[in-house]
Amino acid sequence: MIDSYNYAFLDEGSKREIRRSILKAVAIPGYQVPFGSRELPIGRGWGTGGIQLTLSLIGPGDTLKVIDQGSDDSVNAVNIKKFVKMCTDVPCTIHTKDATIIQTRHRIPEVPMTNEQILVLQVPIPEPLRIVEPQEEVTKKMHAEMDYAPIWLQLYESLIKYGKITIGSEYPCMVEDRYIMNPSPIPKFDNPKLHNSQCLYLFGAGREKKIYAIPPHTKVVSLAFDDIPFEREDFAGKRCRLCGSTDTYLDEIFDSNTGERYYQCSDTSYCKEVRSR
Amino acid sequence: MKQLHTFDEVYDSQKVFRKILDVMANPGRVCDIQEESDKLFGEHKEFLALSMTLLDNSVSFATFGDRELDEQIILLTHARPEEPSKADFLFLYDQGQVEEAIRTAKCGTLENPHSSATILYKIQEEEAKRMAALSGPGVDGILEEPLCGQIVEAVKIRDGQGYEYPAGIDFLFLLPRGRLIGIPRLTKMEET
Numbered sequence: 001m002i003d004s005y006n007y008a009f010l011d012e013g014s015k016r017e018i019r020r021s022i023l024k025a026v027a028i029p030g031y032q033v034p035f036g037s038r039e040l041p042i043g044r045g046w047g048t049g050g051i052q053l054t055l056s057l058i059g060p061g062d063t064l065k066v067i068d069q070g071s072d073d074s075v076n077a078v079n080i081k082k083f084v085k086m087c088t089d090v091p092c093t094i095h096t097k098d099a100t101i102i103q104t105r106h107r108i109p110e111v112p113m114t115n116e117q118i119l120v121l122q123v124p125i126p127e128p129l130r131i132v133e134p135q136e137e138v139t140k141k142m143h144a145e146m147d148y149a150p151i152w153l154q155l156y157e158s159l160i161k162y163g164k165i166t167i168g169s170e171y172p173c174m175v176e177d178r179y180i181m182n183p184s185p186i187p188k189f190d191n192p193k194l195h196n197s198q199c200l201y202l203f204g205a206g207r208e209k210k211i212y213a214i215p216p217h218t219k220v221v222s223l224a225f226d227d228i229p230f231e232r233e234d235f236a237g238k239r240c241r242l243c244g245s246t247d248t249y250l251d252e253i254f255d256s257n258t259g260e261r262y263y264q265c266s267d268t269s270y271c272k273e274v275r276s277r
Numbered sequence: 278m279k280q281l282h283t284f285d286e287v288y289d290s291q292k293v294f295r296k297i298l299d300v301m302a303n304p305g306r307v308c309d310i311q312e313e314s315d316k317l318f319g320e321h322k323e324f325l326a327l328s329m330t331l332l333d334n335s336v337s338f339a340t341f342g343d344r345e346l347d348e349q350i351i352l353l354t355h356a357r358p359e360e361p362s363k364a365d366f367l368f369l370y371d372q373g374q375v376e377e378a379i380r381t382a383k384c385g386t387l388e389n390p391h392s393s394a395t396i397l398y399k400i401q402e403e404e405a406k407r408m409a410a411l412s413g414p415g416v417d418g419i420l421e422e423p424l425c426g427q428i429v430e431a432v433k434i435r436d437g438q439g440y441e442y443p444a445g446i447d448f449l450f451l452l453p454r455g456r457l458i459g460i461p462r463l464t465k466m467e468e469t
Contacts, residue, residue, distance in 0.1 A: 024391040027447045027461035059291040144387035215302045218414040
């Protein structure tokens, strides 16, 4: 830990503002609370929203885990861990069950989270209506009036055009029957984990300056039509080439030399744990 | 130089914040901030611990006429005293002022529900407990637990305001011995 920085890098005024925004976000699940996103020694778009949340939460009693697309060892995860360790004294872990705060990009861990844990998600585009309406002023009004017809229309058009809803990640969901929310670019496979979960989910968008939250045991329903139910990615018949799991989210790896396709768990620490059993 | 308090702005604030977050994310749960608030001074040191965690010069507060508490909060946080109808945080300990506080507190708008007030209500002597069923986000199904009479009454007054969600106000209750309970705006309460 470098003592010349304030503990957890941010000045206390910045932490207080972010903490107030977190509390409002928890009180109004799914609502995007604006906040004064701070400059960090990392470019915006590289997880600055998640980092600011983590730095405002973290204290000496915590254990941190950072993952990027399920991996503990990817560039984004490693650098965020180095940065947090540089300005705090918290230990880092790769084991989901040992962490009190987990910062993640694009995945929710396979190991079920507990009520004592907080999952911080990095969000590039927090506004689920951005795809149908470019103006922030208008989307804010649409949320206020629960005017969500355009996003339903977008799903319907996708059905008509392609015969199925083609959104791969960032699949929108309805929180407590009030707000449509972007769950960040997690795969559809992870969307059901948001519903009635044990842990607190915090979402931070540094570039877009928004914080939102899903408290434990909150109703989160992925958008679907009565006759066209929500569908997750289907891995039927496939298994992880390393641990043999058939119930996890699998990455597809293509070997251009042999033309073979392999599948392996996206959550690397879970995969290691299964192999070590 | 005289030391006013030993509350650490970095580490104690972080601990208190995590407890506030815990009670707001899990309505009905009780967390204890006595260890941190004992590092402050005066009759309302729990209020001061919460103030040092959440308030600064970019937010406003109201104390309903307690000049001494006003001065202490300004001294520690530089927050602005404001009329109750415009304040971001309302500090309350007199049972006789609860109804007025809830009626006047700003509840935000449908576009900006985060611009609502948070009421910090310190209950000095707990009235007889009443069984209440809590439900909503943060509660696993229905949580039946005994809550002191003042909490039940305050939540009933709030519910009687008929706010259109997402507008509303959030409660942080301070019970004797530094115990903290959060009842955010979406938490439903029914007396059983």
